[in-house]
Amino acid sequence: MDLKKDNMMIIEPCAGLGNRMLAMVSAYELSRKLGKELMVVWKREVGCAIRSEDLFEMGVPVVEISEMGWKNGVLENLKSNRLKKKYRGMADRFLECDEIAEAKSTGGFEKVKLMVAQEPVSYIKSYTNLCEIGAESFSFLKPGKEVLQRGDSVFSRISEKTVGVHIRRTDHVEAIKNSPLALFVEKMQAEGQDADFYVTTDDASAIEELKQYFPAEKLIVYEEKVLDRDSKAGIQDALVDMLCLSKCRKILGSYQSTFSLIPSIMGNVELEYCVKQP
Numbered sequence: 001m002d003l004k005k006d007n008m009m010i011i012e013p014c015a016g017l018g019n020r021m022l023a024m025v026s027a028y029e030l031s032r033k034l035g036k037e038l039m040v041v042w043k044r045e046v047g048c049a050i051r052s053e054d055l056f057e058m059g060v061p062v063v064e065i066s067e068m069g070w071k072n073g074v075l076e077n078l079k080s081n082r083l084k085k086k087y088r089g090m091a092d093r094f095l096e097c098d099e100i101a102e103a104k105s106t107g108g109f110e111k112v113k114l115m116v117a118q119e120p121v122s123y124i125k126s127y128t129n130l131c132e133i134g135a136e137s138f139s140f141l142k143p144g145k146e147v148l149q150r151g152d153s154v155f156s157r158i159s160e161k162t163v164g165v166h167i168r169r170t171d172h173v174e175a176i177k178n179s180p181l182a183l184f185v186e187k188m189q190a191e192g193q194d195a196d197f198y199v200t201t202d203d204a205s206a207i208e209e210l211k212q213y214f215p216a217e218k219l220i221v222y223e224e225k226v227l228d229r230d231s232k233a234g235i236q237d238a239l240v241d242m243l244c245l246s247k248c249r250k251i252l253g254s255y256q257s258t259f260s261l262i263p264s265i266m267g268n269v270e271l272e273y274c275v276k277q278p
Helices: 017-034 074-090 097-117 135-140 145-155 173-178 181-189 204-210 232-246 258-266
Strands: 008-013 037-045 056-058 062-067 093-095 121-126 141-143 162-167 196-201 250-253 270-273
Touching (some): 008 017, 008 074, 017 037, 017 097, 017 121, 017 135, 017 141, 017 232, 017 258, 037 074, 062 074, 074 121, 097 121, 135 141, 135 258, 145 232, 162 181, 162 232, 181 204, 181 250, 196 204, 196 232, 250 258
Parallel strands (some): 008 037, 008 121, 037 062, 093 121, 162 196, 250 270
Antiparallel strands (some): 056 141
């Protein structure tokens, strides 16, 4: 891969899909501001076991690596380790997740920008955004053909009257505690009789509960969705959900959920968190 070694940013996004998207789109935005070439090191690992090409068509160079464990392929892990060392070795500075978080807490995005600007080549590992982002920041991160095919049946059901509803459950303790279902019902009822709702959740029982309050024709649900986030189809369907939310006129989101935040930025859509008052 032919890259300009003297003026480059390398981003290794980590954690789940939402966090990776924040890291990548902000790296793209920052690279544009600094006039640097961007490269993505995409790592398949537990929690995001999928190739980037199965999710996105990116407008920048991408290096695929794997850290799925030695039991899942010794040769692939050895190759990935060599690639990671190669590109980290090219960098004049390696910035870990903790360094990015500390820089943001002490000097905000401007400090991160200065840290990257002063080095010819920076290798950044991050699960969060490096700068302010907007809808245009997602321009290089286009959904892949498989994702568009999977979501084709539901995209067409979203209209200008559709309100997106993201109810986060399972392992997100704070969202369960601070964003109760009763509050979503209250906010949805306040949207008026003309509204319909695209509802996405990681807990199928939440859909059944909503059916007690709203007629079936008011609830748009991606019925074919795979909930297993450790599978390729499940991760692709998570992106389908984000794309659907981004097409809504408004989003009712869950407390501290990146999954609620990203579609609102992606589609420049109003986001109202459903958070109970203390």
